[in-house]
Structures are given as structure tokens and as C-alpha cells.
Amino acid sequence: MLLKVTWYGHACFMLEGSKKVLIDPFLTGNPLAPVKPNEVTADVILVTHGHGDHLGDAVEIARNNDCPVVGIHELSRILSAKGVEAVGMNIGGTAKLSGIAATMVKAFHSADVEEDGELIPAGDPAGFVVEMDGQKVYHCGDTDVFMDMQLIGELYEPEVMLVPIGGWYTMGIREAVKAVELVRPRYAIPMHYNTFPVIETNPEEFKKAVEGRVEGVSVVVLKPGESFEF
Template sequence: MVKVWWLGHAAFLIEGSKKVVVDPFITGNPLSPVKVEDIKVDLVAVTHGHGDHLGDAVEIAKNNDVPIVCIHELSRILAKKGVEAVGMNIGGTAKVNGVKVTMVKAVHSSDVEEDDTIISAGDPAGFVIEIDGVRVYHCGDTDVFLDMQLIGELYKPDVMLVPIGDWYTMGIEAAAKAVELVKPKVAIPMHYNTFPVIEKNPEEFKKAVEERGLDVKVVILKPGEFYEI
């Protein structure tokens, strides 16, 4: 059994025989139910360089003496911060600290800010993370795109973590279409209600998925709750 814990915003802890934290935006996240020092993991995964996703990745990696897996360009930036950064690229699959990770496309932007300078951090990405035979697709920040159908066909995710907040990502209707393309067993909404500009009612997302007649279970978590599969 694998537990998928929501830590608010786009931050998730995926827990089985290995533990992975994705996009650990903890400090400054008003919805975070945990503190940085509480997070014990085997791997950190970061979808892109924006501060609400890169978050506390460096500190968590150092605290746990574990690597950060991310896009190649971002890995070069993070390596200068004294952590082991494992760079990948879109379409690649790697086993990192015993965890199978596939990097997939996302439609967004990505940069980091250092000393008041904006630095390109490569392309944004999503991840399909496999632990104990359970595959979790974290979409990252993205719009819907037709190649999501290929992600569903190739990697057959059991759980899809899908942004619904609009403004910076797709909104509810587009997110429901994304679920239709991927066809996971379970869809969990994320990236909403952290800040006023992305306030959304997840029940509307659940309704939009149900209206499409999909054989997909929509699970709405509160920060600090988990779904077990």
C-alpha cells in the first residue's frame, strides 16, 4: 500500500517502502500542515524552479542527505548549493535512491531568482513516480495538452495529482479534460486555495469529472490528509 499525503499547494509526500516529497513548498505555505524538519524522505523531486515548487527542497535534501531529482538545467543550479542534484530530461526514466522516476512534459514556465537576478531553469516538467508498483503522476504546473493521452497510455498512472487553480495553471474544466485524457484510477486536485488568486471549489472539479462519465474516483484531500492505494 502507498499513501499519498497532501501538504498543501502542490506539495505531496508519497509514502511506501520509499518516501518521496514532491515540490516541497513548506516555508511560506499558509496551508502546510508540517514543518521542514518534520519531513523524512529518501528522495526530493522538483517539477520546476518557481519558488512555490522548489520551496524548501535544498534544506530537506541536506537534512536527509538525499538527492533532488529535477530537469537538467535546474540540477546545475542546485548542485552549486551543496546538494546532490540528479538532472533528467523529458521522457527519461531513472531509478534514484530506489525510486523509479519518469519525467514528462508540462506546459508552463520555469526560472529561479538569485541575488535579484532571474535565471532560466530549463523546461517545466511533471513526474510519474513508481513506488511498490503504484504509479503517481504529479502534473506539475501545467495547462492541459493532448500528449497527456500518451502519458496515460505509456505509464498508466494509478493516481493523478492535477492542478485546478487557474491563473497560473489550468482551471477546473481544463483539469477535468486532462483527467479524461490520462484516465487514472484516482484524481486528486492540487494547486488551489493557497492564495486568493487561485481560490477554487474542488467540489466543482469533482462534478466536472463526474459529468464526463469517467471511471475515475476524485478524492478531495485537506492538507495533512492522505489517500491510500
């Protein structure tokens, strides 16, 4: 079965196979988002960390679809208090639900939740390796490159890597190319760029650098709303 990967801008993706998995649903306030929260259906929502540009519309979409939100334990406690079905887990664990397996892996970033102008601790940032229909996608979350990405590649062998390239808040192109080299997926899709002026960059530079340096990896540059199937 083909797995369909659709980019909704920033770090938000929909994975569609036998189930629909929505990751980091930042739609409201996302100038690149081609859809609104009430236009999205999902079986599972994954949230890499609690920043507003990743947690986004998770609560509203979860309520609309009566579906669980998966995140790190501390963030799940915050979401449970909002009346959604929140599934808490931690780094290295695998949550199996609704026909998919989501393994939480490391990311290097910060991860507070802002409520009423105050920052609330919400656990650590993370990435996810999602397995559905025998295929695997690695969403890096917000992170810099780190050597354990090589272990993630060796252990989980993701076919697709969703990798931030915008710099400033995450790794930029130079670091992202190294991250792809460590993981060695079949396909790399850039994310977390051009949403705001401070993270403007050229994904074609990333594509050229990866395909010139990392043998066997193809870079797929999507526009918001576009999909890739593999």
C-alpha cells in the same frame, strides 16, 4: 503494498511506500502547509520546476535528510552549486534511484529560478510519473492541459493523477477535467488551489464535473495534511 499519498498544500505531496518521495516541497511561506521543513523526512525529492512555490525548501530538506533532489538538468546544476546531491535528467527520461523510478514528462509553464532578485534560466517545466512498489502516480506539475497527456496515460497507466485546478498560473477546473479525461487514472487528486486568493476555487466543483463526465475515475479531495491510500 499500499501506497500513501499525503498532501501538504499547494503542489507538495509525500508518497510513502517502501520509500518516501517528496514532491515540490513548498512549505516555508505556504499558508496551508501543516508541517515545517525540519519535520519532514524523505528518501528522494522531486522538483517539477524552479519557481519558489515548487522548489521551496528542497535544499534544506535534502541537507537534513542527506537525500538526492531530482529535477531537469539545468535546475540540477543550480542545486549542485548549493551543495546538495542533485540528479539532473530530461523530458522522457526515467531516473531509477533509492528503489523508485521517476519518469519526467512534459508540462507547459515557465521555469526560471529567482535569486537575489534576478531571474535565472533553469530549464523547462516538467511533470513526473513516479513508480514505487508496482504502483504509479502522475504529478502534472504546473501546466495547462495538452493532448500528449493521452500518451502519458497510455504509456504509463498511472493509478493516481495529481492535477492543478486553481487557474491563473495553471489550468483551471474546465481544463483539468479534460486532462483527467485524457489520462484516465483510477483516482484524481486536485492540487495548486486556494493557497493564495488568485487561485481560489472549489474542488467539489472539480469532483462533480469529473465524476459526471469521466467514467471510472474517482476524485479524492484532500485537506492539507490528509492522506489517501490505494
